[in-house]
Amino acid sequence: MNETPKLNSFRSGPDEDGRFGIFGGRFVAETLMPLILDLQAEWDNAKTDPTFKAEMDTLGKHYIGRPSPLYFAERLTEHLGGAKIYFKREELNHTGSHKINNCIGQILLAKRMGKTRIIAETGAGQHGVATATVCARFGLPCVVYMGATDVARQSPNVFRMKLLGAEVKPVTAGNGTLKDAMNEAMRDWVTNVDSTYYLIGTAAGMHPYPEMVRDFQSVIGIEARAQMLEAEGRLPDLVIAAVGGGSNAIGIFHPFLDDESVKIVGVEAGGKGLEGDEHCASITAGAPGVLHGNRTYLLQDGDGQIKEGHSISAGLDYPGIGPEHAWLANVGRVEYVPIKDDEALEAFQLLTRLEGIIPALEPSHALAEIIKRAPKMGKDEIILMNLSGRGDKDIFTVGKILGMGQAGE
Amino acid sequence: MTARMDKKFADLASEGRPALVTYIMGGDPDFETSLAIMKALPSAGSDIIELGMPFSDPMADGPAIQMAGQRALKAGQTLGKTLELARRFRQDDPDTPIVLMGYYNPIYIYGVDRFLKDAVDVGLDGLIVVDLPPEMDDELCLPALEAGISFIRLATPTTDDRRLPKVLENTSGFVYYVSMNGITGSALPDPSLVGAAVRRIKSHTSLPVCVGFGVKTEEHARAIGAAADGVVVGTAIVNQIASSLTAEGHATEATVPGVAALVRGLSAGTKAARLAAAE
Numbered sequence: 001m002n003e004t005p006k007l008n009s010f011r012s013g014p015d016e017d018g019r020f021g022i023f024g025g026r027f028v029a030e031t032l033m034p035l036i037l038d039l040q041a042e043w044d045n046a047k048t049d050p051t052f053k054a055e056m057d058t059l060g061k062h063y064i065g066r067p068s069p070l071y072f073a074e075r076l077t078e079h080l081g082g083a084k085i086y087f088k089r090e091e092l093n094h095t096g097s098h099k100i101n102n103c104i105g106q107i108l109l110a111k112r113m114g115k116t117r118i119i120a121e122t123g124a125g126q127h128g129v130a131t132a133t134v135c136a137r138f139g140l141p142c143v144v145y146m147g148a149t150d151v152a153r154q155s156p157n158v159f160r161m162k163l164l165g166a167e168v169k170p171v172t173a174g175n176g177t178l179k180d181a182m183n184e185a186m187r188d189w190v191t192n193v194d195s196t197y198y199l200i201g202t203a204a205g206m207h208p209y210p211e212m213v214r215d216f217q218s219v220i221g222i223e224a225r226a227q228m229l230e231a232e233g234r235l236p237d238l239v240i241a242a243v244g245g246g247s248n249a250i251g252i253f254h255p256f257l258d259d260e261s262v263k264i265v266g267v268e269a270g271g272k273g274l275e276g277d278e279h280c281a282s283i284t285a286g287a288p289g290v291l292h293g294n295r296t297y298l299l300q301d302g303d304g305q306i307k308e309g310h311s312i313s314a315g316l317d318y319p320g321i322g323p324e325h326a327w328l329a330n331v332g333r334v335e336y337v338p339i340k341d342d343e344a345l346e347a348f349q350l351l352t353r354l355e356g357i358i359p360a361l362e363p364s365h366a367l368a369e370i371i372k373r374a375p376k377m378g379k380d381e382i383i384l385m386n387l388s389g390r391g392d393k394d395i396f397t398v399g400k401i402l403g404m405g406q407a408g409e
Numbered sequence: 410m411t412a413r414m415d416k417k418f419a420d421l422a423s424e425g426r427p428a429l430v431t432y433i434m435g436g437d438p439d440f441e442t443s444l445a446i447m448k449a450l451p452s453a454g455s456d457i458i459e460l461g462m463p464f465s466d467p468m469a470d471g472p473a474i475q476m477a478g479q480r481a482l483k484a485g486q487t488l489g490k491t492l493e494l495a496r497r498f499r500q501d502d503p504d505t506p507i508v509l510m511g512y513y514n515p516i517y518i519y520g521v522d523r524f525l526k527d528a529v530d531v532g533l534d535g536l537i538v539v540d541l542p543p544e545m546d547d548e549l550c551l552p553a554l555e556a557g558i559s560f561i562r563l564a565t566p567t568t569d570d571r572r573l574p575k576v577l578e579n580t581s582g583f584v585y586y587v588s589m590n591g592i593t594g595s596a597l598p599d600p601s602l603v604g605a606a607v608r609r610i611k612s613h614t615s616l617p618v619c620v621g622f623g624v625k626t627e628e629h630a631r632a633i634g635a636a637a638d639g640v641v642v643g644t645a646i647v648n649q650i651a652s653s654l655t656a657e658g659h660a661t662e663a664t665v666p667g668v669a670a671l672v673r674g675l676s677a678g679t680k681a682a683r684l685a686a687a688e
Contacts, residue, residue: 017544027513027540029469031565031590034572173475179466186468191591193567290514290540291466303487304518305465 010257010333013324018207018294020327026206028293031190040208042113047215052108059104063137064094066101066219070227071387075354083377085370086236087387088224088252091359097389098220098248099130099201105216107134110197117196118142121185123150123178123244124315124362125157126389127201132166142166145185148176150314157393175308178244178318182292202245203322206293210322217251224384225255236384238373240265242365243336244280244315246322248388257333265373266325267365269311270338278310281338282321283329291319296326312341312397313361315389343368348391348398360389361397411534414506414559414582417456418617418638427634429454429679430619431672432510432643434461434477435494436486437650442660443481446650446668447498451505453669454676458498459537459641462491462511469539471594477647480658488515492527499532508535508561508582513549521549525556535559535582543575550579563587564610573613583617583639584610594644597623597633604636627678634682642675 013020026036046052060066069092073085090098110118118140122128128144135142144161148170151158161168174180182205189198203213221239228236239256241249243266256262271279279285282297289298291306299307299319309319328334347367352358359367366385374383391398421428431450436443450458463478463486470478495507509528516524516538528536536553543550543562550560559582567590568576577584586606588598607618620633621641634640649671653664 026542026544028542029539029565030542030563030576031469031567031587033542033544034567034569174465183466183468187471187592190469191595193590287518290512290517292468293540295517298514300514300518302518303489304515305482306514 010328010331011254013327014207014211018211020324021330022288023295023323023326024207024210025295026293027290027295028206029190031193035193036206038113039109042109043208043212046109046112055108056105060101060219064100064104065092067223067227068092070224070231072231073355076351077374079354080371080374082374082379083237083381083383084379085374086228086231086382086384088220088384090220090248090386090388091357091390095126095130095133096392097126097130097360098217098251098386099127100133101219101251102201102213102216102247103127103130103134103199106199106212107138107140110140110199111138113197115195115197116140117192118199119145119185119188119196120199120201121145121178121181122201123147123181123317124313124360125150125154125161125393126315126360128166128168129157129160129164131199131201132161132164135166136164143188144168145171145181145188147178147181148172150177150181153397154314154393155396177308177314179306179308186292201247203247203250203324204245204292204294204296204320210294210324213247214250214254214324217247218254220248220251220386221253221255224252228382228384232382235259235262236382237261237377238263238265238381238383240267240366240369240383241386242267242316242362242388243321243325244269244318244362245320246325248386250322250324252386253328253334264334265369266334266336267369268336268338269313269316269365270340271310271312273340274338277307279338280309280311280316280318282319283326283336284338286319288326294323296320296323297329312344313365315360315362316365337369339365339368345398345401347371357387358391358395359387360391361394363388411506411557411559413504414534417506418583421456427637427679427682428456428617428619428639429630429672429676430457430459430621430639430641431455431646432459432461432641433646433650434463434474434481435491436463436481436484437477437647438480438654438658438660438664439484440486440490440494442664444494444497445665447494448501449665449669450672451502453672455505455672457506457508457639459508459510459643460491460495462488462509462515464512464515467512469592471592471644473594473644473647473651476651483658488519488524492531495533496531506534507532508537509533510537511539513538513540516549521552525552525558528558529556533558535561537561537563537585539563543578546579554579554581561585566590566606570609573610577614577616580614580616583619584614585641586610586618586620586637588620588622591622593622595623597625597629600632600636603633607637627674630675630678631682634679640679646671
C-alpha cells in the first residue's frame with residue numbers, strides 16, 4: 001500500500017500513514033505503537049506471501065464455504081415491481097455472517113506473529129462468535145468483550161461463544177454497547193500487549209486495521225462482481241449494504257468503487273429517528289472526530305464527548321464508522337442514508353415471508369432502503385445487496401417487539 | 410518548554426530531590442471543589458499539577474479515573490471549563506507548572522489553534538495527550554511547541570531503544586515514564602526495574618524523567634523517587650476524592666483536607682528520596 005495513489009481511482013487508499021484523505025491514522029497510546037508497527041510489517045509481508053494466500057483460499061473454501069452464492073430474489077423482485085434484486089448470501093457462511101472472512105485472515109496473522117491469546121469486541125455477537133470459532137479451530141484462548149446491554153439482547157450468540165470455549169466479559173460502562181466493549185478491549189490490550197492479539201471485527205480503528213479488514217472482506221465484492229457478470233452479463237446499477245463500523249459494506253463496495261456506472265449506497269442505523277439522540281447515523285448526523293485510533297465521523301456533542309447512540313440492531317449500535325467510509329462520503333463516491341428501527345423490522349418480516357430467508361437486523365436496514373428504491377427503478381435495472389448475516393440471533397428480540405409471545409403459545 | 414517548568418526542575422535539582430507530580434481530574438466532583446483542591450496542592454507539597462481533561466471514552470484509564478471523568482462530565486465540566494480552572498488557579502499561583510492531560514478529541518473539536526491560544530493565555534505549561542503518538546505530531550505536538558507549550562510524551566516498557574529516539578524527538582518539559590504496560594491505577598512495579606528503565610531513557614535525553622502508574626503511598630513515592638526525577642501520583646488522589654464524597658457524588662467538608670493530607674504524606678516520601686540512584 002506504499003505506492004503513490006493513482007489518480008482517478010477510489011481504491012488506492014490508505015496512504016502509508018493510514019490516511020484516507022483526512023480520515024484514518026494511528027491515534028493510539030504509545031504502549032501500543034510498537035505492536036501496531038509490528039502488525040503493519042507482518043501484514044505487508046503476508047499480503048504478498050503466496051503461502052498466506054493459499055492458506056486463506058483453502059480455509060475459505062473448505063471451512064467458511066466460499067464462494068457464497070449470488071441469489072436472485074425473484075418473489076421480492078415481483079413484489080416490489082421494479083429493479084431485479086440480487087443478494088450476496090454471506091449469511092450462509094460458517095458462523096452465519098461475513099465476520100468469519102476477516103477472523104480467518106487475522107488469526108493467521110496472529111499465529112505468524114507468535115501471539116498466544118486473542119481478544120475481541122463484539123456488538124451483535126457475530127464477530128464474537130466468529131472469533132471464538134477461529135480460536136477453537138486454531139487452539140488459542142479467547143476473551144470477548146461485549147456490552148452488558150448486548151449480552152442481554154443477543155443471548156443466543158453469548159451461549160454460542162461460551163460453547164466454543166471463549167470467555168465472554170460483559171461491560172457495564174456507558175450504555176453497555178459496542179463502543180464500551182471496544183474501550184474495554186483496548187484496556188486489556190494495552191495491559192497484555194506482549195502476549196495478546198486484538199482481533200478487531202470491523203474496518204475501523206487504528207491503521208492498519210481498516211485496510212486489513214477491508215482486504216479480508218473484499219472477497220465478498222470480488223466474488224459478487226464475477227458472479228453478477230456471469231448471471232447477467234453486466235454489472236449491477238446499485239450496490240447496497242448496511243453500515244455499522246462498515247466491514248461488510250466496504251467488503252462489497254471496494255471492488256466496485258472504480259466502476260462508474262455502479263451507484264453505491266451505505267445504510268446507517270436511523271434508530272428512532274435523526275431528530276433526537278437515539279440513532280447511530282454517524283455520517284448523516286455526526287461530525288469528524290478522533291476515537292478508537294482513527295479520525296472519522298462520530299456522534300458527539302459540542303465538547304467532543306462521544307454520544308452513545310441507539311439502534312435496534314446491536315451490530316449497528318456504534319457512534320462511529322470506518323475511516324474509508326468517512327472518506328467515500330466526503331468525496332461523494334458513496335451515498336449514506338439512514339433507515340429507522342421500524343423500517344428495518346418491516347423489511348425483516350417481508351424477506352422472511354417472501355423468500356424464506358430470515359435476515360439479521362443489520363442487513364434488514366439495507367433491505368428497507370431497497371424497498372424504497374426498487375419500485376422507482378426500471379425492470380431492466382439491477383440491485384445487488386450484501387445479505388451479511390442471518391437472523392437466528394435476532395428472533396427473540398423481534399418476537400418480543402412483535403408481541404409473538406413464547407413458542408408454543 | 411516554559412520558563413516556569415525550567416525553573417521548577419532547576420530548583421528541584423538544587424534541592425536534590427525529585428518532583429512530586431499530582432494528578433486531579435478537572436471538575437471532579439464539581440468545578441468549585443476541583444478549584445479548591447487544585448489550590449490546596451502546592452502548599453501540601455505538590456511541585457507540578459497534572460489537570461485531567463475529562464473524556465467520555467478514556468481508553469487508557471482504569472476504573473478510578475474513568476469514574477472521576479464521569480463525575481466531572483455529569484457536573485457539567487467541559488474543556489473550556491478546564492481551561493478556566495487553570496486560569497483561576499494561575500491568578501493566585503504564578504509558579505506551579507500546570508500540565509493538561511487527556512485525549513485528543515475534545516481538543517480537536519475545540520479547535521487546535523483556538524485551544525493553544527487559550528492555553529497560553531491561561532498560563533498552561535504542558536500537554537499530555539495519550540492518543541497522539543509521535544506518528545501524529547502534526548496534529549498538536551508541533552503546533553504546541555511553536556506556541557511555547559511543552560508536549561510531554563509517555564514512554565513505556567514497550568518503547569525499546571530502537572523507538573526511544575522517535576518518542577523523545579519532539580518531547581519537551583519532561584518525559585513521563587509509564588512504569589508498566591497497562592491502564593492507570595495498576596499495581597506498583599519493582600522499583601529496581603524502574604531505576605534501570607529511567608537510566609535507559611536518560612542515556613538518550615537530558616530531560617527530567619518522571620515515573621507514574623502504581624504510586625499510591627508515601628513509601629512508594631520514596632522508593633520510586635529515589636530512582637527518578639519525579640513521581641506522578643494520580644489514581645490514589647482520585648480515589649481519595651471519591652472516598653470523601655456523598656452517596657450522590659457530592660463534595661463534603663472532608664474532600665479538600667483529605668487530598669491535602671494524602672499529598673503531604675506523598676511529599677514527605679519524595680523529600681526523603683534522593684536522586685542519587687538516577688544520577
